Amino acid sequence: MxxxxxxxxxxxxxxxxxxxxxxxxxxxxxxxxxxxxxxxxxxxxxxxxxxxxxxxxxxxxxxxxxxxxxxxxxxxxxxxNPSLEQELLESVVEADSRKQERQKKIEEKKVYLQLHDAMEALLHICRDGCRTIGPRDKVLKGSQVACGFQACKGLETLIRHFSGCKSRVPGGCVHCKRMWQLLELHSRMCNEPEYCKVPLCRHFKMKMQQQSKKEEAKWKLLVSKVLAAKNAQRLFSSQRSSF
The missing domain is CATH 1.25.40 (Serine Threonine Protein Phosphatase 5, Tetratricopeptide repeat)
Incomplete structure (x- = not known):
């Protein structure tokens, strides 16, 4: 047959x-x-x-x-059948565009998850202390103790640079600029600025009142995407664990 x-x-x-x-x-x-x-x-x-x-x-x-x-x-x-060839070529282009768009969204999600991890590590360092860096009133654990926050090591290096950099003003140093942005992002995600131990948290809360609507909308969008990426990851993890 x-x-x-x-x-x-x-x-x-x-x-x-x-x-x-x-x-x-x-x-x-x-x-x-x-x-x-x-x-x-x-x-x-x-x-x-x-x-x-x-x-x-x-x-x-x-x-x-x-x-x-x-x-x-x-x-x-x-x-x-040239019309079929044209149809197939258009389908290939469309499929390639969808693939690139999916890849772009995956990469964006990774960035948002990294930002959320950085926010958690920043709060951990400033509130609890970690290894060789933290609040003055905390007993540090020592460099030999492994930290559960993945972003902690890189953030620790960034904080040490930020504290000693002579060009620390916003825009004066690439690394410091990144630190300023992380501090402002934390402030926008923080619900307890009066008790927060992260540096400049209240400062950025006050700064929000002076920003333009365009700048405010940009930060709100970033915060929503960071939180959405983390919530999606938690939902996916809970679904996997239930099977």
């Missing part, structure tokens, strides 16, 4: 033998497609009203477009 599966697909479609048609589609979908014949079978699937088979062929074209577009079947299709 496999030898004549293409003929049987056409006949089953013409004579409306649905059970035979489904069998033929299944055979073609299950390991029969190659980069040399997928374009021909795609056109046949469309002619025989086999949407599932057509979709399987289309996905294969999207996955291996570079190789398939050099086959003889593609060249024949290009001459005989």
């Amino acid at each position: 496999k030898k004549f599966v293409l003929h049987l697909l056409v006949l089953s479609h013409c004579y409306v033998v649905l059970s035979l048609k489904r069998v033929c589609e299944h055979i073609l979908e299950d390991g029969w497609l190659t980069k040399e014949n997928v374009i021909d079978i795609l056109q046949l699937a469309r002619s025989c009203d086999a949407p599932r088979l057509s979709l399987v062929c289309l996905r294969m074209v999207m996955k291996d477009f570079k190789s398939i577009s050099t086959t003889e079947a593609w060249k024949v299709m290009k001459r005989a």
Whole structure:
């Protein structure tokens, strides 16, 4: 039967033998497609009203477009059915755009999660102290003790630089500029500025009142995305642990 599966697909479609048609589609979908014949079978699937088979062929074209577009079947299709070629090219471009957009969102989410981790580490250092850095009234744990906050080590280095940098004014030093931004982000996420031990928390709370609506909207958007990324991660973790 496999030898004549293409003929049987056409006949089953013409004579409306649905059970035979489904069998033929299944055979073609299950390991029969190659980069040399997928374009021909795609056109046949469309002619025989086999949407599932057509979709399987289309996905294969999207996955291996570079190789398939050099086959003889593609060249024949290009001459005989240029509208289909245009449709496939548009589908490839659209799929590539979606892939790039997904990758962009993944990278953005990583940045927002890193910012949230930095906020937690900053609060940890300023409130509890960690290893060799922290409040003056806290007994530090010593450098040999591992810290549970991933961002703590990098933030500790940044804080030490910030405390000793002679160009600490905003915009005067790349590292200090980053520290200023982290401090302001913390202030915007902090709900207890009167009791907060993070430096300049109250200062930035007061500064908010003097900022333009555009600047305020930008910070609010950043805070919402940082919190949303962390909440999504927690939800995903809880769902995984429930299985």
